[in-house]
Each structure stands twice: as C-alpha cells, then as structure tokens.
Amino acid sequence: MARMKFLCDAERCIECNACVTACKNEHEVPWGINRRRVVTIRDGEPGERSISMACMHCTDPPCAAVCPVDCFYQTAEGVVLHNKDLCIGCGYCFYACPFGAPQFPQTTNFGGRGKMDKCTFCAGGPEADGSPEEFQKYGRNRLAEGKLPLCAEMCSTRALMAGDGDVLADIYKERVVRRGYGSGAHGWATAYASRNRGDALAPGRVGTGGS
C-alpha cells in the first residue's frame, strides 16, 4: 500500500502559483480560502527560495490529536481527511498544525469560524466517491479516479511532487546526486520524521548539501 506524501523541491520551485490556481480550479475553492500557498523566504535577496505548502498529511497528525469532536480520519494511504458535518469550527486544529493548513471561511473572535477546510490530497471526504455532496463539501476526488493531486500534476518545474513517499524520496535523491545540491524537502522531518531515521540522503535531513 502506497503512503501518500507531498514533497516540494525548493531548488526547483519558482513561485509560479500553478499549484495554488490548479487547486482553486479543480475544487472551486472560494476567494479567501487557501488550501495551498507558496511561501518565499529571503524574498528579493540572494538565497531566495520558495516552497509550496499545504496540509502535509502527517504520519501522526497533531490536528487529529487536538480535535474535540474527533472529525479527522486517516485513509489507508495515509491521507488525512476530515468530516465537515462533525466540525464545529473551533480552530484548535489551526493552532496545532505546524504548516498552517486549516482554513476557515469566517474570521470572528469567538467561535463561528465556520467549517474548517483544507487540502484533501484530492481525495474528497466521507461521502460517496465522486458524489455531488462530496464535491460540494470537499471538492473533487481524484484519488478515487486513479489520479494524483492536480497541484503536483501541473507543477511547472516539477518542484512539487505528490505520490508514494518512497517513490518521491527516490526521485529526490536522484536529483540531489545528479545536480550535487539540495536544500532538503521542507516539512518532511516534521510531518514524517519517524519514517526517515538513518537515511543520510533522505529528503528533509540536514546535510544534503545546499547551495
């Protein structure tokens, strides 16, 4: 069974926002909700790097640990999904998430944030696969159609990759060896740490070079 992950190669990401727009287009995500975003560090300075960030679908998701109504669940492929019918919009998951993934349609001070929304790895939600109800609440279910998340599929420079973690790690390793540098896959240590111990070239480890 594949273990689905995201990997963003900061040496390739050019902040073109194809991933962000593809996500909006595919799921009809409304204005103001950002399931995916591109973050740039050292903007305009030597060393500027960008990475595309969304829910990383952690191995041990902290959002699920803090949710008071237990609306999160993980699929057999490791995708972290949630049930909007259960969500009470408390926002705890937002505080727990190391990646700032959970999004809320409203911004009031006390409750009433509305149902949380986040990246589904294009895997929908608890409703029947491909049903209108599922689309309305979570967007399309590409995984059920045998397709991968559209953000990664459309990435202009193949910086953002989605798929089985082992395959991604192999692709990334090959790239780092070929080009002789790599700044690490941001977030891997945080999201999937337990799986990577002892592998010096694994994405997310410090010491893989970097330029």
Add this chain to the structure above:
Amino acid sequence: MLTKRSSGTAPRGHLARSLTAGTGKGVSRRGFLHGSGLAAGGMAALSALPAAMIRRAEAAGPIPGAETVTRKNICTHCSVGCTVIAEIQNGVWTGQEPGWESPISQGTHCAKGASVRELTTGERRVKYPLKLVDGEWKRISWDVAIEEIGNKLLEIRRTSGPDSVFWLGSAKFSNEGSYLFRKLAAFWGTNNVDHQARICHSTTVAGVANTWGYGAMTNSYNDIQNSKCLVLIGGNPAEAHPVSMQHMLRGKERNRAPFIVIDPRFTRTAAHATEYVRIRPGTDIPVVWGILWHVFEQGWEDKEYIRQRVYGMDQVRAEVKKWTPQEVERVSGVPGEQLKRVAEAMAKNRPSTLIWCMGATQKSVGTANVRAFSILQLALGNIGIEGGGANIYRGHCNVQGATDFGLDVSTLPSYYGLAEGAWKHFCRVWEVDYEWMKSRFASKALMEAKGIPTTRWFDAVLAKKEDVEQPDTLKAMLCFGHGGNTVTRMPEMVKGLEKLELLVIADPHPTTFASISGRKNGSYILPGCTQFETDGSRTCSNRSMQWGEKLVEPIFESKDDYTIIYLLAKKLGFADEMFKHITVEGTRPVPEDILREINRSCLSTGYTGQSPERLKLHMKHQADFDKITMRAESGPCKGEYYGLPWPCWGHPELKHPGSAILYDTSKHVMEGGGVFRARFGVEREGVSLLAEGSYSKGSEIQDGYPEFTMAVLRKLGWDKDLTAEEMRVIQAIGGDKIDEVSWQTDLSMGIIRVALKHGCSPHGNAKARAAAWNLPDPVPVHREPIYTPRKDLVSQYPAINDRRDFRLPQLAKSVQAGAVDKDVAGKFPFVLTSGRLVEYEGGGEETRSNRWLAELQQSMFAEINSKDAERLGIRNDAWVWVYGPENNAKVKVRALVTNRVGPGTVFMPFHFSGYWQGESRRAAYPPGTDPIVLGESANTVTTYGYDPVTFMQEAKVTLCRVEPA
C-alpha cells in the same frame, strides 16, 4: 492590503469585502464550495440576461451523470505553448486535466495556464455588442453594430482616404486569424496594420533577421536541456514563461551548467542562477561588449567558425576594443572581474545558449542590443548547434505566428515586404488583379510605404495633417485583442483616443481603451471570443505550430475573429474577392481553408508543409515525440519534429520534417538542417558574403551559394529536374523574365523541391553579418537612454540624430539634450523600469478578471530599494506617488520595499489599469465587465523614446521621482 510577493497568501482585505458586498453573499459556510466563483458585479450583471446564459456562467464543477468529452487546445497566455486538456460536459468546460503527452509542457502549467477554464465561464466578459451613447454603454445587435461601424469607415475612406483607419490586430489571433486580418487591411487599402510584436520583439525580429536571415528563436525551449551554460539577459522566465523553466532547470541540473542572469533586478529567475550580474538599465551593449572584450583578449572566439560563417567580425573587434573592464564598469556599474567570469563560463562550457526578452528589446537601442547579443553568440560559434542558439522568448501565445503573417506595418505575410513584387505575388495567390489592388490604396507610393506603428498611432491622430506622410491624420481605430495600457506615454494616448472619430474594440474584455478616456460617443465594443471557443493553429516561440480544437461554442453573443473579419469585409464590399478560395460556412470562414492558402503562399519562411491534416496528426500523436529533440521516434509522424517548426519546406506531400534548430549544418536539409540565409547579396565591397567551406550535410554544393532562382537553376543545369507542370507555373509567373522567378515566388514550389533534392537550402548559403551596413549603427554602439540618469555620459554616448520614419518624425538627440539642459535627472532621480508578474499577462484585463488569479495579486505596486525607502521615509505597503518627467504624469501605488531592485532603481509591473492618476475608472467600464482588480498603469509615467529601426518604445528605462502619498 498589499500582497507582499513573499507571502503568497491572499489577504482578506478591502477587495474580499467589496467582492462579497455586492451580492450580500459573505464567504460563509453556506454555499461554501458551491457556486463559489460568482463574485460581486457578476450576478448583478447577469441577472439581465436570458436564463440559459446564467446557467452557463454559473456552472462550476462536474455535472453528475453527464457524458464527458475530452478536447485538446493550447494555452492562450505565453509563447511556450502548453497543452490544455479540457473535459466538456453538456457543452460546458467543467474540468481541466494535465496535458501529459505534450513534448513541450509535459503536463505542466503556470498559474495562468492552470486557470484558463475560467475564460469560458467568463462572468466579466463582454456579453453582447455595445455602443457608447452620450457616455453610457448601450446594448445593440450585431447587425446594427456592423452596419454603423461599416458606414462610418466608408465615410472616413471617402473624406480622408483609407490610410486614416488604423487596424490594430493581435498576437492572440490564431495564425489563420492573423493572416486574414492582414489580408483585410490589404483589401481595405492601407499598411496601417500592426500588433503587439511592435512592442515586444520587433527589435529582435529586425536585429536577428538582419544578422542571419530569419527573425525567430533559433533553437527551442526543450533544446536548452542540451546547453552547457545558460545566459539570460533582460528576461524573467520564472514569471513570464514559467513552464520554460522546467527545461532550463533540467539543463542546469543535468549538465551542472552555469546559469547566469544579467538584469537590473534580482528576479525570481535570478534566485535560481549560479551568477547574478546587476546592471544599470540601458547598458546592455557595454556589458555584452565587455564580455566579448575578454573573449577576444583571451582568444576564446571560434576562429574557424568565424572564417567560414561570419562577415564583418573585424569591424566588431574595433568597437569592442574600446570596452575595457574599466570603461564597462564606469558605464554599467558591473565589476570587470565579474564579466571575465561570465566570459570564461561561456567560453569553457560550450555550447552556451543566450536567452533574452523584453529587457533587451524595449529600448531606443533595442535592435542594436539584439545585434550585439547575436554577435556574441557568433563569436563563440554557438549558432546552428544543439544546446546553443539565440533563444528568444516571444511573449504572447501567437506573437510568433502573428509576426510571421505580417500583422506589421512594413510587410505582407511571411516577410515579403511591400515592394511591387511582393504585392504581385500575393495578388497571384489571392487571384485578384494587381491594378484593382492598387486602386484600393491612396497611391502606389503609399501601397509600398511602411505604415504607422502601434507605438505612435496617437501621434498620427494628434499631429498636424502636414506632419503625417499620408493624405490625412488617423480618424478611426479598430483594436482586436490588444490592451490599451501596454504602450508608453499614456496621457498622450488618452488625448489621441478622445480625438478619434471612431473607436472599435473587438475583444473578450472591454480593455483599457474602453474605460480610460473621456469619450462620449463613437465607441463600439464587439464581443470577440477566446481561442478556446474556436479552432485554428498557433506558432510557439520555437516555431512549432499547434492546432487548437474548439472546446465550447463562443459564450454569450461573442463571435470568433474569423467571423468578425468576414462580417466587416462583407459590409465594406470586398468579401467576394477576399474569400475567393476560402469556404465560408454561414458567416464563418473555415480556418483549415485559410491555412491551406497560407501553405500555398508563404514560401519564404517555409510555412508551406504544415497542412491542417499534418498538424492535427501531430496533436493526436503528441506522445510519440521525444521530450528533448522533439522528434517523433515512432508512429505516423516518425522522423518529424513536433509541430513542424518552420521552415517546413515544400508541399505537405514532400513530408519535410520541419527544422527544430535553425542553420544547423550537421543535418541534411531534408532532415531539418540549414545554413545562414543569403539575403543581402553575394558580395560587399569586394568581400564575399557567401559561406566559405561550410555547408549542410549532404549538400551537392560544398561551399556558399546564392538564393535559388531560375537563373541559378539553369546555371547549375538543375532546371532539367523541374516537372512539366512546375515549368508551366514558372513560365506563367515569369513571362519573358523567367530567370527572375525565385524560390520565394515560384508557386509550384518546384525550385524549392529541386534545391532540396540536391541537398541545398532554397534560400542560399551565406555568412551571418556581424556588420549590417543597412542599419543606423552597422556595428552596435552604446547610446545612453533618452532619459538617462548619467548626464556625464551623454556627450560621449549620445542618442541618434532626429529623423523621420514610418510616416512620422522621430526625435531622439533633441529630447535627450533637452532633458540634460533642464536637469530632468536632478528632478527625477530614480531610473524606472517595468516588467511582468506571473499571475497576469499583457495589459492584464483578461487575467485581472479571473477570480483565481486576481486573488493572488490584488494591488499595483512599485518596488523601491530599502535604502532609498529609508531615506525618503517610505515604509512597506505605504501609498506613494510616482511622478514621470513628461505630461506632469503621476501614479498612486503601494510601495514594496525590497532589495530586489538596486538603490536608485524603481520597478513597476505593467499589467494594471483602471486607475488614472489617483482616480478609479471602474464606473467607466460597461456594467459587469470591470476586472476584479484595477490599478494604476505603469505606462502613465513612461516617456518618449523609440528604436530607429522598428519604432519600438523605450519602456524599460526612463526616470521618475517617488514621494510618500
């Protein structure tokens, strides 16, 4: 709220509020995902429409149970040519999938490409023809619109002559639309027909064609993967051509290639470079000569290549000698040591490729810049080989094709020019009498005279009659698919707009032209549809042609370009002559037929082999093409290059594979090989211009040779190879001067066929010209920008003398001297430059109307260096006024404080419009068509300055002053 470019998040500030306010629909849980897209204005405007149209605009997401059809088209934004896969249900585009099989894009998109589905829901598009009546936009029918526009045009023709109408075409046309629009202007009787190439790469086309024969990218995006060194001057593909970056980064990684970015601005592309060279805007020639100085000094030039294939390099040597590291640093600010590193990287990592874009071309020395770049590549022997080349990234999706088909004031399609011979060639193809065609024009002289270019049309409206070299000033303008904020000197442009008797805009969006001026009457907007709602071919930057399939019917009441052109031709009374060989179904000319006419006539660029059938076959079998060489390895297109990049010689039946790399002598001409074009005669002052001992593989003439004519064929004894039918056609064309029939005019294509049969290129085999004697500066010399911050350099490096061209006066030296006298640089101490953002394209009306893109970039801004900001007391996000040195122009924008620009430089993106010197123009748009995001236009404060060869505007370097608002 300013979106600082680093945050990537959309602020939920004023725009989000204003968007939701209109419909009373907050971003609430209710209808959260459902129908989320319909923002303010959209609903209100739509409520006036019939129910069927509302449904179409509302449709979002998949339609359960409906059958899904998959269709293939090409992205309508930049020139990379990414494949768009559309899932259509019930005639509505409901899903967009990656085009994995495309050898160019390989499934990928940028933000713009990933958003194109929105265009065919198009809530902010023009929905029906509109007419401005006493300052109010009124809905009218197509019939009334065409009738009134046509009557006014005919009246202007009677009173002022055909040259008083300016036909502004588009790089968004298909090839067939471009060709048809040029033909329309010809039948109307004027050369005042132009398009966006004037303001993007006209100087490239002129500079490169004058160097080695053709004005186009020599290699391809994919071929950059073969480069051992990548050098980029004045370009930012990470934002302007993002998908090209996959090839560039792969090349960089695969070959561990140095990647050098030369630019005034530390761009998103520069962030991925191995070396960044910051230059003062407008010093490209000193920098390139500075590199070449080291090349010559160290003996790194390719001496054998220069001996065989380059004319006039000694004259370049003499000029380059002046550009010592000290002088280069004094003028450009680049340390001498750094350019030595660049020269060494290029010399020791061959082949190296040179890539350039608008930073080089949009200058008053644009053509000279491009010539200098070309000469650098010639000196290193990098042209005509894999991994080398002059990789010129064109801008719009079909600006290459629109240029090739003569949407240009100086030529008929395929660069035939405007001389009598060119007109006679096309009259033969169109089967119209040459005398009749001549009678359409005011005079034979005007028929053969270059027209008024799009950078200067308003000067030709505002000028005195006697200052314009035609019977009268411009009275009417028809703009098809062209932004109104991409040309410099907007305050004068607005005055020109207001003086026009007739303004017609045919576009999916109203454009800046519709909203920016104080016009009250005499304006029309015709809803043109996008290329997703029609079919036709487009030519990418690498000269590959791709056929796009109609995805959905034109939405609302819009019509495609072919239909609008036909309706106009019919009203103007020459449709029968114009469409003699083109089938018209109802009122829609069939694009396949137009392409067949192109195939019959455009011999000189080799646009003859790409029949609609072959192009469609390529689209169907995309997967068979190699992802680097672009050659099909199997399947029905085996051996051919993807999209049959021109030149694709001879009849389609000849099965020429197209030419992936121009001037490549390592291949046979029938396998895409080639040589430099013999376009400028055979000798100059006793020196041969033909190649010496260099020829393409398998050539029977193992030396240089002139272009093929009947005379040359006879001399070689190859005329015997012509068939009887070919001889008949040649005789019919040549009459008693049969020897003069050339490969370009022989409609039988027999001369081409015979030349190829003997392994020769029909256009001859010459040397490239390092010295081009017909240009104002035969060898490029540095000239300071018209508005330069360096007064001290003006006497040594002055602008060219004032002159006349394109029917208008061109001031240069006098404006520059005036600016020095008035101490403009003292009052306007910043250099202003401009460029693109990834989310928007061109004038930006289309992309700023797209909700997904608009959310990402909500404010117009000016980048200012942190040291300058500190000194002026400007904090990030604050409002500032940017003042320009002409017309008392000013714009109010947000400050983006960043070290992306160096001290003393200000950068503004040029995609914004809808604000005018502090005032919103939102109310001036036809209701429901105002783009979501509006902003001040950078070109409100840009200034005078034109390239002498093409009248390219100086958009990339002027002066400005910044003050806190």
